[in-house]
Amino acid sequence: MSQLFEALDFVENIQYERIISDIASQQFAIIDDFFSPEDVSVLRASITEKYEEDAFKKAAIGNKFDELIVKSIRGDVILWIDEVKANIAETLFFSKINSLVDYLNKTCFLGILHKEFHYAIYPKGTFYKRHLDTFKNDDRRKLSFVCYLNHEDWLPENGGELVLYLNKNGKEVERVIYPFPGRVVIFESQILEHEVKPVHTKRLSITGWLKTR
Numbered sequence: 748m749s750q751l752f753e754a755l756d757f758v759e760n761i762q763y764e765r766i767i768s769d770i771a772s773q774q775f776a777i778i779d780d781f782f783s784p785e786d787v788s789v790l791r792a793s794i795t796e797k798y799e800e801d802a803f804k805k806a807a808i809g810n811k812f813d814e815l816i817v818k819s820i821r822g823d824v825i826l827w828i829d830e831v832k833a834n835i836a837e838t839l840f841f842s843k844i845n846s847l848v849d850y851l852n853k854t855c856f857l858g859i860l861h862k863e864f865h866y867a868i869y870p871k872g873t874f875y876k877r878h879l880d881t882f883k884n885d886d887r888r889k890l891s892f893v894c895y896l897n898h899e900d901w902l903p904e905n906g907g908e909l910v911l912y913l914n915k916n917g918k919e920v921e922r923v924i925y926p927f928p929g930r931v932v933i934f935e936s937q938i939l940e941h942e943v944k945p946v947h948t949k950r951l952s953i954t955g956w957l958k959t960r
C-alpha cells in the first residue's frame with residue numbers, strides 16, 4: 748500500500764527529465780532558466796555581501812600546493828556554503844538543488860548522498876586551466892554543477908567562458924558556454940575535462956558537486 752502511495756507521489760518534471768536525458772546522451776546539460784532573474788539577484792546580493800566581508804579565500808588545488816603554482820592554474824577565490832547555516836538566498840538555492848537531487852535519486856539510481864557547494868569569484872585576469880574535477884584519491888564526485896550569478900547585461904566579450912572538452916567519435920570537440928546569469932551547467936565530473944577562459948570582468952558563480960557514498 749505504501750509503495751502505491753509512493754508511486755502516486757511521483758510527478759514527472761519536464762526540466763529534470765531533459766537534464767537526465769542530456770547527461771545520458773552527451774555527458775552534460777545546460778539549463779538557461781534553472782534560476783529566475785529574481786533568484787539570481789538574491790544570490791548575487793549574498794555572494795557580494797560575503798565578498799565585501801572578506802570571507803573568501805584563494806582557491807587551492809588538491810592539498811598542499813605552492814601558491815605560485817596554484818595561481819598559474821586557477822585564480823578564483825571561493826567560499827564554501829554551509830547548508831546548516833544557510834541564509835535566505837542559500838536556503839532558496841538548496842531547496843532547488845535538493846529537489847533535483849531527490850528526483851535524480853528516485854529516477855536514476857545515482858545514489859547521490861552528499862553534496863558540496865562554494866561561491867566562486869574570478870577577478871579580472873583570472874582563469875582556471877583545463878582540468879578534471881576528481882582528485883586522485885577521491886572518486887566520489889559524480890556530477891559537477893555550476894550556476895552563474897553575473898549581472899543581466901553580461902556580454903560574451905567579458906570572457907570567462909566555460910569550455911567543455913567533449914569526445915565525438917574519437918575526436919576532441921570544444922563546447923564553449925558563456926556564463927550568462929541564471930544558467931546552470933551540469934556535467935559528469937569523472938569524464939569531462941574543462942576550463943574557465945580568462946575573465947575580463949569579475950565573474951560570479953556557485954560551483955558544486957553531487958557525490959556518491
Ligand SMILES: O=C(O)CCC(=O)C(=O)O
Nearest residue numbers: 875880893909943952954
Ligand atoms: O565556473 C565554471 O564555469 C567552472 C568552474 C570549475 O571548473 C571548478 O570550479 O572546478
Ligand SMILES: [Fe+2]
Nearest residue numbers: 878879880941
Ligand atoms: Fe572544474
